[in-house]
Amino acid sequence: MLILETPEAGAIEGVGDIIKKVAESSGKGEDEIKKLIDEKQDELSGLVSEEGAAYIVARELGVNLLKATNRRLKVKNLIPGLRSVDLMARVVRVFEPREWSRGDKSGKVASVILGDDTGTIRLSLWNDEVKTVLTGAFVEGDTIKVSGGHVKMDNRGQPDLRLGRGSIEKVEDKSIELPMPDQISATSASQRRDIKDFKEGDYGECMAGLVQIFKRSRPFYEVCPQCGNRVAEKEGKYECQEHGQVEPDYRMVLSGVIDDGTANMRVVFFGETAEKVLGKSVKELRDDLSKGKNQEEIYEKCQSVGKDFMFKGRIKRNDLSGNLEMVANEVSDFDVKAEIRRLLEQVKN
Numbered sequence: 001m002l003i004l005e006t007p008e009a010g011a012i013e014g015v016g017d018i019i020k021k022v023a024e025s026s027g028k029g030e031d032e033i034k035k036l037i038d039e040k041q042d043e044l045s046g047l048v049s050e051e052g053a054a055y056i057v058a059r060e061l062g063v064n065l066l067k068a069t070n071r072r073l074k075v076k077n078l079i080p081g082l083r084s085v086d087l088m089a090r091v092v093r094v095f096e097p098r099e100w101s102r103g104d105k106s107g108k109v110a111s112v113i114l115g116d117d118t119g120t121i122r123l124s125l126w127n128d129e130v131k132t133v134l135t136g137a138f139v140e141g142d143t144i145k146v147s148g149g150h151v152k153m154d155n156r157g158q159p160d161l162r163l164g165r166g167s168i169e170k171v172e173d174k175s176i177e178l179p180m181p182d183q184i185s186a187t188s189a190s191q192r193r194d195i196k197d198f199k200e201g202d203y204g205e206c207m208a209g210l211v212q213i214f215k216r217s218r219p220f221y222e223v224c225p226q227c228g229n230r231v232a233e234k235e236g237k238y239e240c241q242e243h244g245q246v247e248p249d250y251r252m253v254l255s256g257v258i259d260d261g262t263a264n265m266r267v268v269f270f271g272e273t274a275e276k277v278l279g280k281s282v283k284e285l286r287d288d289l290s291k292g293k294n295q296e297e298i299y300e301k302c303q304s305v306g307k308d309f310m311f312k313g314r315i316k317r318n319d320l321s322g323n324l325e326m327v328a329n330e331v332s333d334f335d336v337k338a339e340i341r342r343l344l345e346q347v348k349n
């Protein structure tokens with residue numbers, strides 16, 4: 001359950017509370033707000049939790065659920081749609097910045113993994129913000145403070161922290177208690193489990209076989225080439241909320257079933273993960289489909305079906321079926337050496 005500390009208003013607990021507060025402030029009925037939340041979830045293809053959708057709806061109605069002052073959050077509470085985020089966290093990993101270019105626009109983007117005792121989150125730094133990484137302003141193990149950031153949803157349905165007009169700075173105060181990077185990976189929510197033991201909200205990891213890939217109404221969708229957010233079609237044109245009318249890029253989406261012998265589960269793969277599983281780029285898939293090949297034909301030839309992999313991802317409840325499913329954000333070949341190391345660790349403990 002989502003609990004956010006708000007010094008002024010007390011803790012907001014769950015969607016019911018949010019609906020009440022939004023109803024009070026906006027003058028709309030609770031039923032109407034519930035409907036807006038449902039619609040928002042549909043619009044985002046169920047990639048955002050009910051709480052997440054509720055926050056977005058509140059913001060769209062101009063209701064400020066959270067005062068911007070002194071709102072220091074834990075990593076696990078960072079959900080898409082949150083603004084004015086202050087976070088104190090440990091730098092767990094800094095990735096090399098990479099270049100992006102689309103059309104006549106180009107720039108740099110860098111990912112930094114931040115963590116605390118509740119988990120990890122990616123901070124994306126864009127263009128000029130990348131300088132902070134290049135100049136070595138902070139390195140792994142540093143304590144940093146993010147002020148006035150906001151949280152977006154990335155293409156895998158995961159929260160992604162952005163600076164926007166906010167800032168990031170290194171904190172030298174040794175009295176701040178945060179776990180070190182190696183402890184964070186050990187205590188983070190990701191844990192190997194049997195599929196039968198997965199629970200809603202887990203960030204789970206399992207070793208399982210990919211049993212099947214399903215046909216979908218569309219195995220790709222349109223995204224903004226600049227920010228990667230999903231874009232909606234309006235009369236043949238695509239518009240990003242942030243970047244206006246754009247020529248969209250395409251991202252692959254695949255769904256299938258994994259089975260580890262204890263249970264099976266529906267799994268969804270997005271973007272690069274989907275391309276890795278299929279062994280084709282989204283462009284190749286779209287070319288195949290435009291040449292009249294059907295999805296069943298393509299999936300039948302997919303080398304990944306029938307093979308074992310390590311799957312990592314968020315366990316969520318499918319809104320339509322009511323069943324649990326995994327939104328995978330990592331699929332890796334089964335690493336025998338790593339597996340032996342892991343088992344030895346378990347024996348030792």
Ligand SMILES: [Zn+2]
Pocket residue numbers: 224225226227228229240241242243244
């Ligand atoms: Zn955009």
